[in-house]
Amino acid sequence: MSDIIAIVLPIFALIGLGFLAAKIGLMSxxxxxxxxxxxFALAVPALIFRMLSESTAPLNSSPWGYWVTYFAAAAVVWAGAMLISSRVLHREQREGVIHGFCSAQSNTVFLGIPLILRAYGDAGAVPLFLLLxxxxxxxxxxxxILIEAADPERSGGGLRRFFKTLLTHPILLALAAGVAAQLTGVKAPASIKPILDALATSASPVALVSMGIALARYGFRSDPEAASISAFLKLMxxxxxxxxxxxxxxxxxxxxxxxxxxFAALPSGINGYMIASxxxxxxxxxxxxxxFSTAFSVFTVAIWLWVLGVG
Structure with missing residues (x-):
């Protein structure tokens, strides 16, 4: 338990730093x-491209049953969260996408790597990488794609604008470039790699500070009912x-x-706030x-470790 707290604590420290900086007027x-x-536009696309282009495991040799296991469950949770958002909480469709994303997407970088490797050691490295x-x-x-498709301004005559947005979307462009680089074996030139690494490395801490500033704006009680439902879907x-x-x-x-x-039991990642912002x-x-999910995960992750008989 102390190891999990030691991992989670830096996350809250960076969020708290952004929150404090906004509260005392250091940052607007x-x-x-x-x-x-x-x-959104630079750091995460760089992270996605680096993650895929530097992968040493061929994409076409990965265990599909393993992938289907994880992403089928994620799809059910995502769809369930969107349904609850629409039918129970009466939120609009694009907000429902954010509810689904936060309920299904995991904090892989800060928590996933150290937690899973600590739990399973070297034996967990391959399955961890295949998901990561x-x-x-x-x-x-x-x-x-779901947010762009749900935009009412893009219906009917806006279809051309919709596809134009997708073709210029930084996340989708990074995904396409990363897959192409991985399949062809092309690596980033030595002169560009330090820039790519710097951008990718900055993604998580900068996003956490940004979220702290947002918390100062919206507070911790902006939407506690929906956040509690999302945390339960994500963690359990x-x-x-x-x-x-x-x-x-x-x-x-x-x-x-x-x-x-x-991997599924990890709390919601910072990318949910990043897309919302x-x-x-x-x-x-x-x-x-x-x-909410990060705070509760200290206890729920321990429950899943017990269920799995690990530790």
Missing amino acids: ERAGDGLADYV AIHLPIMMGVAA VHPALVFVIGTWVFALEPVFTGVAVL RYKIAEGFASNAIA
Whole structure:
């Protein structure tokens, strides 16, 4: 438990730093918006491209049953969150996409890597990488497409504008470039790699500070009901579905099932707030969902480690 707290604490420290800076006037709301734009347009695309282009495991040799186990569960949770958002909470469609994304997307960089490697050691490295290599691009890409498709201004005669947006979307462009580089074996030139690394490395801490500034604007009680539902779906329902599908549908090796369950049991990642900020949709909910799920994960991750018989 102390190890998990030690991992989670720096996340809250960076969020708290942004929150404090905004509260005492060191940084303005405009600064927070600028940081979010930087992360969305430059830092995360660089992270996606680097993650895919530097992958050493061929995409066409990965275990499809393992991927289907994880992403089928994520799809069910995402769809369920959107349904609850629409039918129970009476939110508009684009906000429902943010609810679904925050309920299905995991904090892989800050929590996933150290937690899973600590739990399973070297045996967990391969299944961890197989999810890590495609999780962010797939989840961010789907979110971008759903939000763009749900924009009422893009219906009917706006179809051409919709596809133009997709073709110039930084996340989707990074995904396409990363896959192409991975399949062709092309690497970033030595002169460009330090720039790419600097941008990718800055994505998470800058986004967390940006979220802290947003919390100062929206507070911790912007949308507690929706954030609590999202946290429950993320921390309990998602890993439970992965456990059931991996164990009884695909009969995966125990280490693969365990890694996928822990991956699903991670709290909502910062990318949920980043997308919300980019599109100016449900920013208060996204910041609350991340804060709630991260705080509760200290206890729920311990429960899943016990269920898996790890540690």
